[in-house]
Amino acid sequence: MTATGLAAWALPSSILLPLGLSLAAFLGALSPKRQVALGLPAMLMCLVLSLPATLGGEALGVALGNWPPPLGIAWHLDLPTLSMLGMTAIVAGAASLALLLDPSTSSDRHLWPLWWMMWGGLNALLLSQDLFNLYVTLELVTLAGVGLVARSPHDRFGEAALRYLMASLLASLLYLLGTALIYGQTGRLDLGLLVDALEDDATMRLAAALLTLGLLIKAAVVPLHTWLPAAHSKAQAPVSAMLSAVVVAATLFVLWRLWLAPLAQLHSAQLDWLVLIGIAALGWGGVQAALQTRLKLLIAWSTLCHSGYALLLLGLEADMNWPTPNAAHDPAFPGGLLLLLAHGLAKGALFLAAGAIVVAHGHDRLSRLAGDAGRLPLAWLAMALAGLSLLGIPPTGGFVGKWWLLQGALAQGHYLIAAVVLLGTFFTAACLWRLFDLGLRPEPRRAAVIASRPTHSDTTRRLAWLALGLAALAWGLGPVMTLTTWHGLMLDATGLAFLLPALCIWPLVLWATYTWRATFPAAHRLLAILAAAAVIHLCTLLAADLLTFYTGAALLSLLGWAMVQHDGHRASRLAGLGYLAMLLLAEVAMLAGLALIANATGDLSFAGLTRHELPPLALGCLAFGLAIKAGVIGVHAWLPLAHPVAPPMASAILSGLMIKLGLLGALRLLPLSDATVAWGPGMVIVGLVAAVYAALRGIVHDHAKVVLAWSSVSQMGLLTALLGLVLYSGSPATAMTALLLLAATHSLAKASLFLGAGMANRVHGREHRWVLLGMLLPALALAGVPPTGGVLVKTTMENALAAAEGAGWLLSLSSIATGLLMLRLLWLLWRSPPSRQTLHLPGSLLLGWATLAALPVLVAWGWQWYAPLVAAPLAILRSGLLEPSLALGLAVVAVLLKPRLPQPGRARLAWRQALERQGERGFRRLAWMLKRSESRLQPWPAFGIALGFVSLGMGVAALIPG
Incomplete structure (x- = not known):
């Protein structure tokens, strides 16, 4: 459709306006502040005027001088192009403001003409519709970019700028040669006309190869990337943001326009070769990013990593018609486009935040940024939000783009591309973990004082706010694009059994964290992490669809990592690394299962899933991910490492609540498929064996929180066995009752025990004895000692197991082992030396904790009163004494024989x-x-x-x- 009215003026204005500002800056007619004050609103107005026509799916065209192609030059605007123009305007606008904040750039009269020329060239590049006009605008952008890099004081001898220039000139020659071949063969340059004129022959394939090689060099795709890291890292931060976020993205966008329209007629394996290059870019870029020693170099290398996703799209789309972003019809192209947009916004935020750090410190050496998140929280918050979008954590724009791209790959049967999309998460995570592991460490004792002028202090803060705004936009893209697919919240009986313990635990944990803020390091940060986790956890429990549940679980995994490595010491960081690696594996597995279910059913609501038979492979992926989150035996390695090093308040949440999300997810999904019935017997055996094994492993440890961690693995074994009974037994209602009752009891008991373990060696005298006495109650409940409610839980489990003719002796053995484990815990806490830290225990907090400790004793009896679990509760009080008595007797024997027993652990530790x-x-x-x-x-x-x-x-x- 030919543009008319205001839209006809908006397209040329979006190009002529920045070029006019470039001329005004060159002549010195306008100051930089006036240039920005005039340019930003005007560019925004151009986009707004073009928006109404393109939102309806129409494409606007403007023929310059009313000379239509092939004789004239046409500009073309559709919704994908408008999206790219919008991202360009947002990043360029934020970067323009950042340039004004720095006195060295705001007064540089040679920089601003190049800046506006690059912005105008980018707009012209995105709107261009013919091959030669693309060449001209690519050259314009390149020359401006080279000049901007050369203006940086960090490239004193122009080496990075010269390397950028030489590589781009070679790319331009290759591109121009390909254009000449096509024009000589067809007599056409317009992309729309080439669709009909281009033939699939050797000359056209050679021309396509030349065009592609030129664009690959300009986009710095691995292995033709060597000019980019130096150029992007040595340029000033706003220039780096523009080059990395927009220039690379615009070049890849041009590559899409060529291969998804005219070159799609070439039925060769060239697209498959580009996919292989994209896979190499993902891997090599991610690995090299994780090895960098400077912040800006790390960010530049992550650009090379993410350019691989753009090439993966070419293996999915081979339609001669330029696609439109309609995710409901074909999600591959909208997914790739959204990834490009989210990457641009996030990368702009990262470079501006890095600029704030460089201004504050005068350098970007990672080794000297340890603990910097506490000194510059805004800048690091911006980097965290932007990094999570790059990682593809829901609900960010990066996640939605990856989600749509993954769905497109599965729908078209490209399973290799789907696997690469999933595995790319690990490469991004590697470099981001290294960055934030440094930032969240404790400040070194001899940390250098940030010596900044007052103006630089203001500059740092304002740059951080600009970066935070871009990062928020990268996050906001996701919810905006998926708002129509949200199914809201729900609460059923299953969810209620998990919600009620959470409502008891969260207020006490938050209250304790606030009360003890003077005792634990960075307590305000820990309180913020726990508060965010509380909101997300409650929403996850109430999720009405699988995507919302996955989103909450993924966010809680990241917050859990922040809790584990909170104090920043070596043991905490190593445990946090193990935790993060395992949980990322869980997220990838769950995302794969989620995509397979969405591809098979098209409905992710829990109510809708009941009407479909879920694919076994999808259920397997989801079950694997949920098992990791729950700490099920075999994939439990993170749990005994992570829980002991976390602050006691965090351990209470991790063990009491977060690992139950894996169980809740399994209850939502596994009973929906007949295929999982066959899993039941194996789950029962594995779960019971795990309950015994984990309890015995915990007994030999001499650290109270490690003992509690192994207790959690043991109890999750029992829950696994009960879930197996739910799947296949003839009495699933009894098994489900036992499962929900044990889950609630374990949540309350483990939260109170971890809090008590944190208090026991930090209080003295009478308070120490009161804490141990309070811990005795949940310990007895877990061991199933009468008259606590634990004996009812154990009896209900025995009834469910007997109905399925299961191995009841394993359950009895696990009860004995659990009793020994609880005795070992109390013994260690009684004998443990006092800590240097001293906790203040106000009476109200102690009363709240005591109430929480009493709930595991009472909750099963409350259930018995409301809905009887056993017919003769008094009889089980007598029969339930056998296993606790055996455990107590074995403990006495162990104490008597201890001098003659070998001391394990030293050789294993060495x-x-x-x-x-x-x-x-x-x-x-x-x-x-x-x-x-x-x-x-x-x-x-x-x-x-x-x-x-x-x-x-x-x-x-x-x-x-x-």
């Missing part, structure tokens, strides 16, 4: 330390080899070899039918 040292040496050597490999790609001969390799691949792929 072996583990030696293994850790060997692993660290191996990792350092591997890191050195990888960095050395990248350094060998830097010389120009190596760049030529890489170009030859990619060219050879394109040539061979051109000979293979697609």
Whole structure:
């Protein structure tokens, strides 16, 4: 549709306005402040005027001088192009304000003409509709970008700018040669006309290869990337934001426009070769980002990693018609486009936040930024939000883009691409973990004081706010795009059994954290983390659809990592790393299952899923992810490491509430499929064996919180066995009652025990004895000692197991082992030396904790009063004494024989330390080899070899039918 009215003026104005400002800046007619004051509102107005026509799916066209193609030049605006223009305007606007904040850039009269020329060139590039006009605008953007890099004081000798220029000139020659071949063969340059004029022959395949090679160099796609890290890291932060967020994205967008429209007629394997290059970019970029020693270099390398996603799209879309972002029809292209937009906003936020840090410190060396999150919280918060969007954590724009791209890959049967989309999460996580692990460490004792001028202090704060705004937009893209698919919240009987313990535990934990804020390090940050986790956890329990449940579980995993490594010491950081690695594996597995279910059913609401038979592979993926979250035996390794090092308030939440999300998810999903019936017997056996094994493992430890962690693994084994009974037994109602009752009892007991363990060695005298006495109640309940409610729970489990003709002796053995474990816990706390930290225990807090400790004793009796669990409760009080008595007798024997028993653990500890040292040496050597490999790609001969390799691949792929 030809643009008319105001829209006809908006398109050329979006190009002519920045070019006019560039001329005014060159002539000195306007000051930089006036340029920005005039340019930003005007550019925003151009976008607003173009919006109404394109929202309806129409494409606007403007023929310059009313000369239509092929004789004239046309500009083309559709919804994908408008989205890219909007992202460009947002990032460029924020970067323009950032340039004004820095005195060195706001007064640089040579910088502003280049800045406006690059913005105008980018708009022209996105609107261009013919090959030669694309070449001209690419050159305009390149020359402006090279000039901006050269203006940086960090590139004093112009090496990075010169390398950028030389690589871009080579790319331009290749692109121009491909354009000449196409024009000589068809006599056409307009992309719309080329769709009909282009033929699938050797000349066109060669031309396509040349065009692609030129664009790959300009987009710095691995292995043709060696110019980008230096150029983007040495430029000033706002320039780096523009280059990394917009220039690279615009070049990849042009590559899409060529291959998804005219070049789609070339039925060769060239697109498959591009997909392989994209996979290499994801892996190499992510690994190298994690190895960098400077902040801006790390961010620049992450751009190379994420450019791989753009190439993956080319393996999914081969339609001759330029697609429109309609996720309901074909989610692949909207997913790729949203990934590009979210990446642009997040990368702009990262570079501006890095600029704030550089202004504050005068450097960006990661080794000297340890603990910096406490000194510059706004900047690091912006980086955290932007990083989570890059990682694809829901509900960010990065997640929604990845979700749609994954659905498109599965719908088209491209399982390799789907797997790469999922595995790309780990590469991004590696570099982000390294960054935030440094930022959240305790401040070094001899930390350098941030010596900044007052104006720089203001600059740091304002840059951080700009970065935070961009990061918030990257997050906001996700909810905006998925608002129509949200199914709200719900509460049923199953959810209520998990909600009631949460409502008892969360207020006490938050209250304790606030009361003890002077005792634990960074207590205000911990309180903020716990408060956010409380809101998200309650919403997750009430989720009415699988996507909302997954979103909450993913966010809680990240908050759990922040809790585990909170104090920042070596043991906490290593435990946090293990926790994060396992939980990311769980997220990837769950996302795969989620996508398979969405592809098979199209409905992710729990109510809708009851009407469908869920794919077994999807259920397997979800079950694996949920098992990791629940700490089920076999995938439990993170739990005994993470829970002991976390603050006691965090341990209470992790063990009392968060691991139950895996159980809740399993209850929501597994009974919905007949395929899971066969899983039941195996789950019962594995669960009961795990309950015994984990309890015995916990007994040999001499750290109270490790004992409690193994107790959680043991109790999750019992819950696994009960879930197996629910799936296949002839009396699922009894098994379900036992499961919900045990889950509620364990939540309350474990929360009170972890809080008590944190208090026991931090209080003295009478308070110490009162705490141990209070811990006795939940310990007895877990061991099933009469008259606590634990004996009712144990009897209900025995009845459910008997109905399924299960191995009841394993349950009795686990009861004895649990009793020994609780005795071991109380003994360790009684004998433990007092801590240097002293907790203040106000009477109200002590009363609240005592009430929580009493609830595990009473909750089962309350259930018995409301809905009788057993017919003769007094009889079970007598029969229930057998296992506790045996446990007590074995404990007495162990105490008497202790001097003659071998002392375990020392040899194993020495072996583990030696293994850790060997692993660290191996990792350092591997890191050195990888960095050395990248350094060998830097010389120009190596760049030529890489170009030859990619060219050879394109040539061979051109000979293979697609």
